[in-house]
Amino acid sequence: MADYTRTFGADLRLRRSAKRGEFHRVSRGQYFPRGQWDTLRNEERYAVVVCAAAAARQRDLVLSHQSAAVLHGLPFLFGPPSEVHFIVPRAAGGRSKPGIRKHAVHIDPRDVTVLNGLQVTTVARTVVDVAAALDLQSAVVVADRALYADRRGQRAVLATKTELYEAWARMLPFRGSARAKAVIDFASHLAGSPNESASRVNIALNGFPEPVLQHPFAVDGAEVFVDFYFPDEDKVGEADGKVKYFDPVMRDGRTPEQVLWAEKLREDGVRRQVHGFARWPFAVSVSRVRLRTRLLEFGLPITRPTLRAW
Known part of the structure; x- marks a missing residue:
């Protein structure tokens, strides 16, 4: 996924430019060049929204679930969600608001990585989170893509089944663990498309x-x-x-x-x-x-x- 963290910005000039149609308003105080926005696919637009939301918040928030998935290049079967997902410390609580979903759950430091300066759950942890939360088809689509081994070498293998099982075990006990385990069991490195x-x-x-x-x-x-x-x-x-x-x-x-x-x-x-x-x-x-x-x-x-x- 492209690095969108440096593309948007906010100042009075951008607000004026947005009114003239030169910029697209991503969120409060965050704008993106209109010419580029119009060329983006829905998944890429969601990635911009995710990066803007993360840049505007505290560093102890970790992007997770579908928001981490889009930054790792994992696909959506039915299109991206409307919310940006974060994992927050349990002590902070999981209060959400329109457009932002916070999950107050345990996360092992081994399940966090950095992409383009943003804290994001690893591919393996992202697959498990998604598998526990989404419908079966959408979850398998994400898991299959993470494991996929492209014969032509055009797509990198993002995770192994062993890594998925290890991330799943580190999360125990958690809601949806049985569902997540079923998705991992069923996932294959041979499925080449959603x-x-x-x-x-x-x-x-x-x-x-x-x-x-x-x-x-x-x-x-x-x-x-x-x-x-x-x-x-x-x-x-x-x-x-x-x-x-x-x-x-x-x-x-x-x-x-x-x-x-x-x-x-x-x-x-x-x-x-x-x-x-x-x-x-x-x-x-x-x-x-x-x-x-x-x-x-x-x-x-x-x-x-x-x-x-x-």
């Missing part, structure tokens, strides 16, 4: 067979990997999102048409080797009912759920 993580959750909740993640196939002399392979049924599933076709980073210099054609050739090559191939979009990935319908139509059997919702 779409895949959400699909994994709903596949398990519905009781479909556990798929092999990132199973390799040889297509026209190249090794390709699929999101989900169901070996007993010899079928492949792909959680397909717009990002691979429209995100310039994902396209890697190619046009959307070139990406679509390459994906078609890849799919055709895999289809020749299996007994079934299905794709589903984000809206299906995040819906337990819609994914259940899609995979039943695909011919997958339902056995026993391997994950429990809360």
Whole structure:
């Protein structure tokens, strides 16, 4: 995540500039250049709000939960929250106010790091905090991304499962510990996108067979990997999102048409080797009912759920 801590500021000139539309008001007394603000994605705007809130408060506050997640580059399944989250000393109490959520909980010094001059919970502690507090899909999305090992080396591994378990153990006892443990147990370093993580959750909740993640196939002399392979049924599933076709980073210099054609050739090559191939979009990935319908139509059997919702 970019360093936004030095980008905003506050003085009378900025207030006047904001009235002229040259700056965006982030919070009371905090302004951000309008031209830059308009180019930011929602997650990046939330990061600016987080940095502004932290810069305006005492140093003994530690950014946590989703606020730490955005600074570590961890994704949000349904977009960023409206509040900035802090962990505060228990003696200080957890009084919150509009836009600010304070958690008066124990935190081990080993679970705090510094990013761009701001105190933030470590990736492992952030994953556990989020896993204890958020819905199952959102929590698994964060945990999977923290563990993700990119074959191309474009994304760094942010945490190991051992580190997640260690952070979880240091927090005991705490509210939501069983939920957090279930998320850590289920998390995988092989899920490459929020779409895949959400699909994994709903596949398990519905009781479909556990798929092999990132199973390799040889297509026209190249090794390709699929999101989900169901070996007993010899079928492949792909959680397909717009990002691979429209995100310039994902396209890697190619046009959307070139990406679509390459994906078609890849799919055709895999289809020749299996007994079934299905794709589903984000809206299906995040819906337990819609994914259940899609995979039943695909011919997958339902056995026993391997994950429990809360």
